[in-house]
Amino acid sequence: MRFLFKTDYEDDIRLFPHSGYVVTYGVLLALLLIAPYVLSSYLMSQLVFVCIYATVGVALLILTGFTGQASLGHAAFLAIGAYTAAYLQKYNVPFPVYFLAAGALTGIVGALVGFPALRLTGIYLVIATISMALIVEEILARWESVTNGNEGMRIKTLSLLGVTVPRDSPTFYFLCLAVLVLTIVGTLNLLRSPTGRAFVAIRDSETAARSMGINVALYKVKSFAISAAITGFAGVLFAHKLSFISPEMFTLQLSIEFIIVILIGGTFSLHGAVLGAIFIVMIDPFLTYLKDDMPGIIAGIAATFGAGPATAGNIQSKVAAFASLNGLKGAIYGIIIVLFVLFEPLGLYGRWLKIKLFFQLFPLYKRATFKRQKIYVKSERNR
Amino acid sequence: MSYFRAENLSLHFGGLKAVDAVSFAVEKGEILSIIGPNGAGKSSIFNLISRIYRPTSGRIFFEDQDITDEPPYDIAKLGIARTFQNIELFENATVLSNLLVGRHRHSTTRLWQELLFLPSVRANEKVHRRRVEQVIELLDLEPYRDKLISGLPYGVRKVIELARALCSEPKLILLDEPSSGLNVEETDDMSFWIRDLKNELGITVLMVEHDMSLVNRVSDRVIALNYGRVLAMGSPAEVQQHPDVVAAYLGA
Numbered sequence: 001m002r003f004l005f006k007t008d009y010e011d012d013i014r015l016f017p018h019s020g021y022v023v024t025y026g027v028l029l030a031l032l033l034i035a036p037y038v039l040s041s042y043l044m045s046q047l048v049f050v051c052i053y054a055t056v057g058v059a060l061l062i063l064t065g066f067t068g069q070a071s072l073g074h075a076a077f078l079a080i081g082a083y084t085a086a087y088l089q090k091y092n093v094p095f096p097v098y099f100l101a102a103g104a105l106t107g108i109v110g111a112l113v114g115f116p117a118l119r120l121t122g123i124y125l126v127i128a129t130i131s132m133a134l135i136v137e138e139i140l141a142r143w144e145s146v147t148n149g150n151e152g153m154r155i156k157t158l159s160l161l162g163v164t165v166p167r168d169s170p171t172f173y174f175l176c177l178a179v180l181v182l183t184i185v186g187t188l189n190l191l192r193s194p195t196g197r198a199f200v201a202i203r204d205s206e207t208a209a210r211s212m213g214i215n216v217a218l219y220k221v222k223s224f225a226i227s228a229a230i231t232g233f234a235g236v237l238f239a240h241k242l243s244f245i246s247p248e249m250f251t252l253q254l255s256i257e258f259i260i261v262i263l264i265g266g267t268f269s270l271h272g273a274v275l276g277a278i279f280i281v282m283i284d285p286f287l288t289y290l291k292d293d294m295p296g297i298i299a300g301i302a303a304t305f306g307a308g309p310a311t312a313g314n315i316q317s318k319v320a321a322f323a324s325l326n327g328l329k330g331a332i333y334g335i336i337i338v339l340f341v342l343f344e345p346l347g348l349y350g351r352w353l354k355i356k357l358f359f360q361l362f363p364l365y366k367r368a369t370f371k372r373q374k375i376y377v378k379s380e381r382n383r
Numbered sequence: 384m385s386y387f388r389a390e391n392l393s394l395h396f397g398g399l400k401a402v403d404a405v406s407f408a409v410e411k412g413e414i415l416s417i418i419g420p421n422g423a424g425k426s427s428i429f430n431l432i433s434r435i436y437r438p439t440s441g442r443i444f445f446e447d448q449d450i451t452d453e454p455p456y457d458i459a460k461l462g463i464a465r466t467f468q469n470i471e472l473f474e475n476a477t478v479l480s481n482l483l484v485g486r487h488r489h490s491t492t493r494l495w496q497e498l499l500f501l502p503s504v505r506a507n508e509k510v511h512r513r514r515v516e517q518v519i520e521l522l523d524l525e526p527y528r529d530k531l532i533s534g535l536p537y538g539v540r541k542v543i544e545l546a547r548a549l550c551s552e553p554k555l556i557l558l559d560e561p562s563s564g565l566n567v568e569e570t571d572d573m574s575f576w577i578r579d580l581k582n583e584l585g586i587t588v589l590m591v592e593h594d595m596s597l598v599n600r601v602s603d604r605v606i607a608l609n610y611g612r613v614l615a616m617g618s619p620a621e622v623q624q625h626p627d628v629v630a631a632y633l634g635a
Contacts, residue, residue, distance in 0.1 A: 009512040012479065013505065186498045193497035193504055194483075194490035197476075201484045204473035211433050211471075212551065213459030213488035222494065268475070 015188055032177060036170035044173060048241055049281045050274075051176035052234050057261040057273030058183050059230035064259075065267040066196065067223040068203030069117065072255045073129035076136035077228045079250035080106045081235020086153040086245060087146055095160050103232045110228020114221035133255055140247040152246025155239045167241050176237050183230055184270055190226075199223055253330065260333060264340050266347025275348040283336075287329060295320040385444075386411035386587060387555055392441035394427050394611075401427045403611035404441070409555070414581055414588040416598045418622070419608035420631055425591040426468055427611075429557050432589075433458050433465050445555065460488045464553035466544040468560045468591075470537075478527045478535075478543055482518065485550030486511040518549045522576060538569045545576065549584075556580065558590040562597050570597055577601045595623070607631070 004011070004018060016022050036044055056074060063069050081102040088098035113132050120128050140147045147153065158165040158172065165171045190196040198219045201209035206216050239245050257280055265276025299316035307315065322328075344351055358365045385408035394402040402424045409415050417425045430436045432443060434455035442451045445461060453461070464485075473481050489511070492504045519525060522542050527535060532543070541564065548556055561577065562570040574597050580586045592598050598605060598619055605622040607614040615625035622628055 009509050009516070012512060013508050189500035190497055193492060193500065193508065194487055195494055195497050197480055197484050198487060200476050200480065201473050201487075204475055205471045207435060208467065208471035208473065209484070210435075210455045211459060211465050212484050212547070213456050214484070215454075215456040
């Protein structure tokens with residue numbers, strides 16, 4: 001085990017508490033940098049989506065995990081970012097400009113959503129953000145002069161400083177990775193300065209935050225704006241990756257996926273956003289794999305247990321019909337969320353910490369070590 | 384002119400007069416205790432001062448400035464800090480970040496500077512960290528710096544609340560039942576610290592307290608309340624012998 005002896009106030013401020021972190025993250029970064037020259041193009045495409053989802057996950061963590069304001073409307077912020085990019089592209093605006101403009105516009109919309117949200121908490125805030133998302137979805141479908149309605153919009157290939165960057169090129173992956181890393185570093189900086197601490201204070205006790213001189217309303221709006229702006233940046237990359245956007249891509253389902261990202265990853269640490277993003281991006285191909293192969297496997301098992309070819313065929317077609325039921329994916333997502341909330345409220349990152357501690361303390365690990373640490377429960381007093 | 388003054392302060396919930404035309408003054412550098420039976424309106428007065436409730440009528444003055452209409456977050460900026468009867472700490476943060484939140488009124492950095500963590504932000508953080516360390520040293524909180532609040536015992540949390548209030552470097556501190564839930568030794572420690580606030584840090588203390596031995600040990604003056612009204616005011620001994628106070632506690 002490593003014992004940290006702090007000798008300077010700097011030890012409480014620096015991002016990497018000891019050299020072990022520098023090595024770990026250095027190796028991780030190196031692996032990510034050589035990834036495009038090693039992995040298949042399919043996996044690279046998935047990795048780009050992981051970067052985009054993780055960026056949105058970090059944004060949602062700022063709002064939900066650290067400020068305690070739940071949101072089921074982040075698909076709408078993503079849409080605003082994506083459509084801003086698509087619209088400005090029509091006028092040949094260069095990438096850096098529309099990238100920043102998308103973030104700024106989404107941030108402003110986020111702040112505007114933050115104002116009515118000031119008086120709402122808990123489930124009512126969730127309902128308000130869902131309504132916001134539905135309104136945005138409807139506007140995208142109806143405001144045809146700008147958004148081209150339900151026909152959707154085509155996104156031209158990204159051109160950065162005169163160089164075209166196709167959506168499946170390594171450069172585009174590096175761009176997404178850079179946005180993710182910058183977002184994470186910026187968020188970490190925020191969390192170790194007064195604003196980040198004010199967010200956490202609001203999450204845990206608004207009354208106490210107020211009596212410590214924190215303007216709760218202002219910081220809630222700030223949190224909404226920052227979270228929305230980051231999601232807007234991610235939206236631009238999302239649009240480029242898909243190369244075509246239409247309103248039905250930014251539905252409630254997508255917002256729920258973002259919530260799953262942070263719930264499954266873990267709401268108390270930025271690691272959670274990345275782990276959750278890997279989970280949500282990788283579960284799709286996994287489910288497709290199950291859907292394609294599961295009926296055959298089950299029929300095979302049935303055959304080995306003595307079912308005749310007719311019965312086995314019957315079973316296979318029944319399982320296949322079940323696997324292609326509408327809405328099965330949503331049901332599976334729902335079950336996953338329920339299981340995580342019940343059995344692993346700290347998420348994948350919490351599980352990882354437990355595994356790590358198990359080996360650090362071996363053979364002294366006690367199961368009760370994490371008993372007290374639940375995900376945050378807000379004070380019900382003096383609301 | 385008094386340092387802190389409440390004039391005809393009232394708080395009515397419909398027909399219930401929680402605080403009814405209470406006037407009192409706190410002189411600079413004194414420890415003033417408010418006592419009274421349950422429901423007398425002691426904590427309500429604190430909640431009026433820190434603007435959790437808005438007074439029905441009456442004015443509050445601090446350093447000759449009318450602060451009745453200031454928003455709650457500006458009260459702390461003026462230099463009035465408080466603790467809570469039922470502990471309102473930031474449960475899922477470390478002791479250190481709880482105390483650093485207490486420094487919020489001294490933070491001057493802007494959002495974009497914090498995103499980049501510019502040298503100025505870093506320098507400010509170090510100053511905050513040093514001030515917090517001074518409070519940690521004063522209140523013997525060294526063993527708990529990096530612990531989460533949710534895992535700490537009640538007695539320690541009570542001290543951390545005081546520490547958080549002190550981190551804001553207040554001029555006036557409102558202590559809402561600082562000894563409730565503490566054992567005899569912890570109460571002794573608390574009484575020494577409250578004296579220290581006055582004698583070493585020069586902080587004016589306004590305190591709500593039930594434990595009469597603590598009140599007697601630390602208070603310069605005492606106000607007794609019942610049913611939202613002032614029964615008696617004066618030295619601890621005077622107030623305790625006042626016939627109305629005896630009647631309120633023991634029944635006539």
